[in-house]
Amino acid sequence: MILASTTSLQDSGLLDYLIPQFQKKYRITVKTIAVGSGKALKMGENGDADAVFVHSPKKEGRFMSKGYGANRITFMHNYFVISGPKNDPAKIKKVKLAKTAFRRIARKRSIFVSRGDQSGTHMKELEIWSKARIKAGGRFYIQSGLGMGATLMLANQKNGYTLCDESTYLAFRKRVKLKILFSNSKDLMNKYSIIIVNPRNSKAVQYDLAKKFSNWITSKATKKKIARFGKKKYGKALFKIDKF
Structure with a gap:
């Protein structure tokens, strides 16, 4: 089958x-x-x-x-998480809502790597951008067109943020320097x-x-x-x- x-x-x-x-x-x-x-x-x-x-x-x-x-x-x-650089330039670690985290990433113009492939993760990401009332795009917004593991690796290479399911992050955590900065939110x-x-x-x-x-x-x-x-x-x- x-x-x-x-x-x-x-x-x-x-x-x-x-x-x-x-x-x-x-x-x-x-x-x-x-x-x-x-x-x-x-x-x-x-x-x-x-x-x-x-x-x-x-x-x-x-x-x-x-x-x-x-x-x-x-x-x-499981839950989606937002992973990003350890120094967290957009300061999302202490926010309470995913849409607030996305707003801060956009305002800081930090690199965000999207799946960009109509996957479940991509749909959730677009939903969060919509709630944040932000149209994702621009030179800081990278669409990988790849699977979750490959997208996480690209975000690591670019030292940027990405939305990721927690299971994939844990499976790849020894291969990336990115940290989970936002998690355990009911809306994720x-x-x-x-x-x-x-x-x-x-x-x-x-x-x-x-x-x-x-x-x-x-x-x-x-x-x-x-x-x-x-x-x-x-x-x-x-x-x-x-x-x-």
């Missing part, structure tokens, strides 16, 4: 941890294609994926309302969903395999594994399971 996934799940190492376990148990080969959530959903829309694992709630809602998805389960989350919750693609739109969709994967990854046993993932290596779990 083909799983189209957001890059953060790949960059964090979660998929490399989970997929082999699923393949071993069910003897089903999973081809993972890690792209931004927007591109992953587009793959589902075109029938080029059997399931999508994404974090872009508004786009997911449109995907389901148009009949491209057969079933959607939102079951885990990052929810993940597994969606089975609707086979009515494409004969190529392997619905039964996708359903088996969806059932497995949202099972109690697998959710316990997800809730523990990262604790030994990073000192904290990279993802939290939603409480229903």
Whole structure:
């Protein structure tokens, strides 16, 4: 089966941890294609994926309302963080809202590196700029068009700020000098969903395999594994399971 996934799940190492376990148990080969959530959903829309694992709630809602998805389960989350230079030239560390942090970055004309790829992270970033009533752009605003890990590395190279999911930051923290300067804000919750693609739109969709994967990854046993993932290596779990 083909799983189209957001890059953060790949960059964090979660998929490399989970997929082999699923393949071993069910003897089903999973081809993972890690792209931004927007591109992953587009793959589902075109029938080029059997399931999508994404974090872009508004786009997911449109995907389901148009009949491209057969079933959607939102079951885990972490948080977006704003990382930046240790000396924090825009002085965002003590602010209480993400939009305030973005305003300070813009006013200071500090470098900000954006995914710029219609991913879930990019959509959240644009939402924050909108709340801050600022149109992102100019020579201080860099659009990478890359995945989360690569974007974080570019921000590190440019000594700039970027919006990043915490799991990817922790996975890359020994490779960058940037620090988490803004975190644990309720408006930066990052929810993940597994969606089975609707086979009515494409004969190529392997619905039964996708359903088996969806059932497995949202099972109690697998959710316990997800809730523990990262604790030994990073000192904290990279993802939290939603409480229903």
